[in-house]
Amino acid sequence: MAGASRVVILGAGESGVGAAKLAKQKGFDVFVSDYGVITDKYKAALEKLGVAFESERHTEALILNATEVIKSPGIPATAPIIKKLIAKGTSVISEIEFAKRYTNAKTVCITGSNGKSTTSLLTYHILKNAGVNVGLAGNIGQSFAAQVADGEFDWYVLEISSFMLDDMFQFKADIAVLLNITPDHLDRYNYKLENYAASKMRIIQNQTAADVFIYCADDEESLKALKGLSPMAKTYPFSIVKKIEIGAYLQDDTIHIHTEPNNELTMSISDLALQGKHNIYNSMASGIVAKVLELRNETIRESMGNFKNIEHRLEHVAKISGIDFINDSKATNVNSTWYALESMTSDVVLIMGGVDKGNDYNMLKDLIKSKVKAIVCLGKDNKRIHDAFEDDVEVIVNTFSADEATQIAFHLAKRGDAVLLSPACASFDLFKNYEDRGNQFKAAVKEL
Structure with a gap:
């Protein structure tokens, strides 16, 4: 690749600087452009990497000659520079898509309008405590690309937003989790809930029969979006209103999780670290991931009982x-x-x-x-x-x-x-x- 392909990164936040690090490591000619102000922390990181960058502008001559563009999830497809790149036929992808090319690690990808940070952190907490060699990235924590550049995990828990999903094409989740779909960010989706829902459903694209899809059987919009789609992956629904044979359900204030017929995890909701109805859903989703990975029931229970939630969330x-x-x-x-x-x-x-x-x-x-x-x-x-x-x-x-x-x-x-x-x-x-x-x-x- 050396000297040949030019990778231009739009947006110099956590994901952009992480992508620059990985692209540089892989021998690309890298340029970073941010229409806003680049913070001192990220300027210093780019200087240390020896990556050329510009702040508070997009110079078209330096961007439109890219072989591929990695864009920040915050930049809409309607931005003038993106429209020009798409008109030229330039590939425009997300940092997540780029980073996944360079890792053999497996991924648990968690999306949903609400609860994805909490569920991602809880899932990471359970896996880490069980001794899994696991990283946490996506919409949370350190950039996925930077972690791929720095070393190797066997698994990553990735919190994935609809904006990231919009720029993912070849990417595949080994375990995909869809918590819910409710109206959010509709300004980016022509004020149509179905456009936003279609974005969320990209979480299962490219999945095969060897993969896993976990979703909420009580969420009307998720069920609506699933109509007409036939997930290839093995599916595990979860519900607090009805009994689910393979998946998770709530009965008499106890969560039951079955990922195979004779292997059950039960836990009283009063023992969960996360309280409130919505957190029963989040705990069920994380619990199914843990059971799919065949972690021990004791370990899962202990982690679901001692988890500390994120700052700024209740x-x-x-x-x-x-x-x-x-x-x-x-x-x-x-x-x-x-x-x-x-x-x-x-x-x-x-x-x-x-x-x-x-x-x-x-x-x-x-x-x-x-x-x-x-x-x-x-x-x-x-x-x-x-x-x-x-x-x-x-x-x-x-x-x-x-x-x-x-x-x-x-x-x-x-x-x-x-x-x-x-x-x-x-x-x-x-x-x-x-x-x-x-x-x-x-x-x-x-x-x-």
């Missing part, structure tokens, strides 16, 4: 004057906020708002009526939240900083209530990202 921050403060900043869509409210057992003062991605707030109405006493809006434009819920709650207040939102929520709550930051929106109007939003909320709580 994270308990503090209890002040008898009021619980919960950081669910990672809830960037309506469905995530629905899950958060569904798992609440006390009255809630809800902090929500931000950049609305064409949200349909209707699904929250019943939970907001029954559980939420006040809404504190945190965002530049809160009109749609007011319109959606003005008949359902007594108080809706506008705020423009995490400090202000936290203080007002504290005053509106009383002993025994919970203050829940679960925005249902992206964070880019007031914050760098959802982590920044969550960290500012946590800092504000500690100042109370």
Whole structure:
């Protein structure tokens, strides 16, 4: 390959810099271009690799001569530079697709509108504790390509977003997990749920009879998307409402997992580290993966019982004057906020708002009526939240900083209530990202 093929990488974040590292190692002529500002950390990494790069622009002459382009999942197919590349017939792929060419490791690929980070981390936790030589990558942690460049794992747990799936072609998941399909990112899919669902179903493309597909039998949109598709892989559904012969189901507050007729794992839901209905699903999905890999029941139970969930996902921050403060900043869509409210057992003062991605707030109405006493809006434009819920709650207040939102929520709550930051929106109007939003909320709580 040396000196011959030119690989251009668009986007210099974790995935882009990882792809640059692997491409350089494989002898490609590599160039990285980011339309935004490249952070100092990633600039230093590119300089160390000796890779040419540009920041805050896309110079067409340096991009359109690429043999292949690896693009960041955040860049839509409608971006002018991508349209020009596609018109030229240039191959445009994801970092995941690129990295998979250079590894013989097997992959557990987890997708879904909600719960994929939690399920990916739980699955990784179970495998690692069982002694599997496993890496964690994709939408989470360190770049897949960088890990492939640095060394070898036998397995990778990959959290895969629909945007990544859109740029995957030859890639195959050895074990594919689809948790659910709910409206999210519809601005990238012409506001059509079926387009988004079709994207999610790419998780099973290229699978063979030797592979595994795990999905939620209770999720209507998943079942709808599966109609007309015949998965080649061995399928394992999971359900909390009906008995499943081969797969997982819930009966009398106990999870039952069968991956073959006479080999059962049972676990009481009260022993699960992750509580709430949605987390029963996440635990079932991870448990099926573990059973498919023939890990010991004791090991699986132990890991499912001692797992610590991720920051910014229903994270308990503090209890002040008898009021619980919960950081669910990672809830960037309506469905995530629905899950958060569904798992609440006390009255809630809800902090929500931000950049609305064409949200349909209707699904929250019943939970907001029954559980939420006040809404504190945190965002530049809160009109749609007011319109959606003005008949359902007594108080809706506008705020423009995490400090202000936290203080007002504290005053509106009383002993025994919970203050829940679960925005249902992206964070880019007031914050760098959802982590920044969550960290500012946590800092504000500690100042109370």
